[in-house]
Amino acid sequence: MAHHASAEKRNRQRIRRTERNRSVKGAVRTLLKKARAALATGVKSDDLASALKAAVKAVDRAASKGVVHAKTAARAKSRLAKAAHKRSKAATA
Numbered sequence: 001m002a003h004h005a006s007a008e009k010r011n012r013q014r015i016r017r018t019e020r021n022r023s024v025k026g027a028v029r030t031l032l033k034k035a036r037a038a039l040a041t042g043v044k045s046d047d048l049a050s051a052l053k054a055a056v057k058a059v060d061r062a063a064s065k066g067v068v069h070a071k072t073a074a075r076a077k078s079r080l081a082k083a084a085h086k087r088s089k090a091a092t093a
C-alpha cells in the first residue's frame with residue numbers, strides 16, 4: 001500500500017488508466033470479432049466493408065493511444081485485409 005501522497009495519486013491514476021484501457025481493448029476485440037464473423041459468413045459486401053472499416057478504425061485509435069502496441073495493431077489489420085482479399089478473390093472466381 002502507498003504511504004506517500006504522490007504514490008497514492010499514482011495509484012489512483014493507474015486505476016483510472018487501467019479501466020479506460022480495458023474498455024478500449026474490449027471494444028477493439030468486439031469489433032475484430034464482428035469483422036471476422038462478417039468474413040466467415042456470407043454477408044453483403046457493404047456490411048462487410050463497414051465492419052472492416054470500424055475494426056480498422058478502432059485498432060488504429062487503440063494503437064495511437066498506446067493501449068495496444070503498434071505492431072500488434074498492424075498485424076491485426078493485415079490479417080483482416082488478407083482475409084477480405086481472399087474472400088473477394090474467391091467470390092469473383
